[in-house]
Amino acid sequence: MSLTLKLSSLAIKTLSKPIANHIKAQAREHERFRKICVSMAQALHRFDMRLRLGAVRDTAASQRRAAAEAALRKHKPTSPTVKTATEAKAEEEAVAKAKAAAEEAAKPAPKPHIRPLSESKAIESGATFISEAFLFIVGGGLIVFESFRSRRKESTRREDVETRLVELEKSEKAAREALLAVEKELLAQKAKHGDLSKSSSRILPREVWDVEKPTEEAQPDEPGWWGWVTSYLPVRQTPEQQADSVIRGSSNTIKEAPNTTVTAPPPGPASDNKTSTQTDKA
Secondary structure: OOHHHHHHHHHHHHHHHHHHHHHHHHHHHOHHHHHHHHHHHHHHHHHHHHHHHHHHHHHHHHHHHHHHHHHHHHHOOOOOOOOOHHHHHHHHHHHHHHHHHHHHHHOOOOOOOOOOOOHHHHHHHHHHHHHHHHHHHHHHHHHHHHHHHHHHHHHHHHHHHHHHHHHHHHHHHHHHHHHHHHHHHHHHHHHHOOOOOOOOOOOOOHHHHOOOOOOOOOOOOOOOHHHHHHOOOOOOOOHHHHHHHHHHHHHHHHHHHHHOOOOOOOOOHHHHHHHHHHHHHO
16 A cells, blocks of 8 residues: 555544534534434433343243242142142142243243433433444544555556566567568578488577467368379479478478387397397307
8 A cells, every 4th residue: 555545544543633523513413313312312322222231131031930830830749649639739839830930930931111311421322323323433433545546556557567578578479470581582592502402400499489369261172184194294483482392391200200209119039039049040
């Protein structure tokens, strides 16, 4: 990130604090702004209290439910016993009370009544919330802008590199084609002066013309009877044709060179016979 952008971000963050304090002060003076602050503060207060009371009530309700279930299990007989009518009646009443307590604990609790804030506290809380929200928006906006700028700069740099590579490839291809054209012209001049033979090699090094991709050429038509007859007659080639033949010959030699391997003849009966014959002669 550039120094100018860093200084601009620091200046915006520094100026946002007095602006937030001014907004906070204006919220206490203007009637419409004060109403907005009061409504916002009351909504935030209700939301906060519901979250807190919900957590507390859930814990208390779970504890009451667990106690009621434990009391219900306590009154259930584990083994058959002989009881009097009074004891059986008392046990039934205890079980009924435990069931009623368990059902009461399982019921959802009514919504609590949340006491609203006073007007002064609501104005103070709303103004503070608005000023903090302004500071948060400014800081978040600066972060998003810096991230967007860095990504855009990176994408632009990549596009420039790709464009430069394409231009270099085009210039290299044009230079290679120009060198090949000059080489062909020099070979044609040699052939014109009689200094070019069939065993002549190319002028340019292999690294220049070996990477050249062959272009798709039109397939020649099959020669007729006249072409078959003239193929056996000695025909003098032009200098350009001689240069093309030297170029094609060098290319074919390079293509066939990797496939040619020299293998030694395997030992066999012929070599054994030669060895025995030399021994007899000796």
